[in-house]
Amino acid sequence: MSNQGIKDHAAKLPRGKALLHDPSLNKGTVFNATEREVLGLQGLLPPRIFSPAERARHVINNVRRKSNDLEKYFYLTGLQNRNESLFYRVLIDNMQELTPIIYTPTVGLACQEFSTIFSEPRGIFITKYDRGRVKKVLKNWPRKNIRVIVVTDGERILGLGDLGSNGMGIPIGKLSLYTACAGIDPNACLPVMIDVGTNNQELLNVPDYIGLPEPRLRGKEYDSLIDEFMTAATKRFPNVMIQFEDFGNLNAFRLLEKYQNKYCMFNDDMQGTAAVALAGLYSSLRITGGKLSGQRLLFLGAGEAAIGIGNLVSSAMVKEGLSSEEARRNCWFVDSKGLVVSSRNDLPEHKRPYAHDYPFHKDFISAVEAVKPTAIIGVSGQPNTFTPAVLTAMSKINERPIVFALSNPTSKAECTAEEAYRHTDKRAIFASGSPFPDVNIDGQTFVPGQSNNAYIFPGVGLGVLASEAFRVTDEMFTAAAKSLDEQVTADDLKIGRIYPSLSRIRDVSANIALAVAKVVFARGLTAMPEPADLLGHIKSTMYEPTFQEYV
Secondary structure: OOHHHHHHHHHHOOOHHHHHOOOOOOOHHHOOHHHHHHOOOOOOOOOOOOOHHHHHHHHHHHHHHOOOHHHHHHHHHHHHHHOHHHHHHHHHHOHHHHHHHHOOOHHHHHHHOHHHHOOOOOOEEEEHHHOOOHHHHHHOOOOOOOOEEEEEOOOOEOOOEOOHHHHHHHHHHHHHHHHHHHOOOHHHEEEEEEEOOOOOHHHHOOOOOOOOOOOOOOHHHHHHHHHHHHHHHHHHOOOOEEEEOOOOHHHHHHHHHHHOOOOOEEEHHHHHHHHHHHHHHHHHHHHHOOOHHHOOEEEEOOOHHHHHHHHHHHHHHHHOOOOHHHHHHOEEEEEOOEEOEOOOOOOOHHHHHHOEOOOOOOOHHHHHHHHOOOEEEEOOOOOOOOOHHHHHHHHHHOOOOEEEEOOOOHHHOOOOHHHHHHOOOOOOEEEEOOOOOOEEEOOEEEOOEEOOHHHOHHHHHHHHHHHOOOOOOHHHHHHHHHHHHHOOOHHHHHOOOOOOOHHHHHHHHHHHHHHHHHHHHHOOOOOOOOOOOHHHHHHHOOOOOOOOOOO
16 A cells, blocks of 8 residues: 555544444554554553564463353453454464354353343344334444345254344354354454344343343244345345344244245255265265265254255255155154154154155164164254164164264263264264364274364355355355365374364365355356456455554
8 A cells, every 4th residue: 555545544544542442443552653643542552562463372372361161252252342353363373272162162151141241232133123124223234345144033042942132142153253264354244133032931031131021023023024134134235145043943944945046145054054064974975985875864853954954965865866755765854753754744844855654763762773874963952862872773783883963052962972982882983063072082082073064154155255146055055065075184084083174264165165156157146257266266355364554
């Protein structure tokens, strides 16, 4: 930037305390002497000037001194509210260590405490009382160039259930990962909570609960509010991609079906979870041998995550040569009442394609023994349900049983990594939704894989934004899953890890974005001409936290 350009830029900045209160501009004690003089900061900061590296080292040391993960979360989100560049620098440089703090499992604890810890408004809250003026509410957000919205109604937060407005921690955390994992500019991100009440009586009894202390809105009024939000958001922010997050089963399936061919949107619980699970299956098969179409999967749980995985896996099997019916016959589900079979008359629409003509089994262990799956996938939110008997049975059926305990947070996992390895004679290929530590049994160390949606949705979003796509399709998630599998190394597989290290996540996301963008251009889902160097174009759009000199 020329000297005149720097002066012009400095003239547009807020000054003094106003500058220090803008987290996108504030550099704290990194402001140099000239900046402090010109921008009215003299006396408002301690006198010593630090380098960005010194401040980043200070922050990570402070994090490590905190007594528990929730305290670490409070400290880091406080930093995010003060100094975004420093927050993202530390997060990007310490992804393996800090992702479990910023997101699962710690974000679940933070959501449970969200009303207690709420201090800085970060995002937009829309309520049923805003019907007819949602566009006006969105105009209150100071930035117009929003490219990504993560929206929830708080009904099904992780495996914790209905947390109402306390669920705002989820969109905030997801968007932090969009920036850290895939370089989406934080100024282009907007968390949204659509508060339509809560049916969680414990929250309704809490005096400091920040949300509407009313029962959940249902029916036509609810649909009208969501419709108005989708219309208003896409008009206010014409190039936006909207990610639905943690909606309950009652609404998630039908809203995805209603909107996916009309707006640039997706549901991460269904499509993102499906893609990361499919990638894990592809990587597992590099250990066990065989094709995806030859696998038999048994799911514990039959909600949006489970059916989403089943749908994506089935479509991938079809590409390997099976008919749709044959592919679905390889996917079996156990819900709260037992095995999903055609003789049951209590099945909602989304389960019926997987209701096989087969004897009913009441419990999961009998279903395992009858179906004889090559993989069990837990998305039930019910902890300790992959019992020693289940795991032992899997080890008798398979030389290398695939065990995915995907429920979040860690307290909801169907089994621990150690249980999976121990009760399968160390032969399990294991992945979980939240991270587990390395496991040492009889001198042998196993590194559990984490089937973390952070491997998928940031890269998909980057590909959609960089290619200016106007739709998000299932084919993009299949491409993302294949790309993720391709980035698992032989060394990863040797130690039992079926996903790449999170320390490589920005490169992983860029390559996933490339795979997604290729689908966009191949299917004509954009008006943008395809760049000659598509990967180079994608990387050029990625935000990097810098400490730009303003003067």
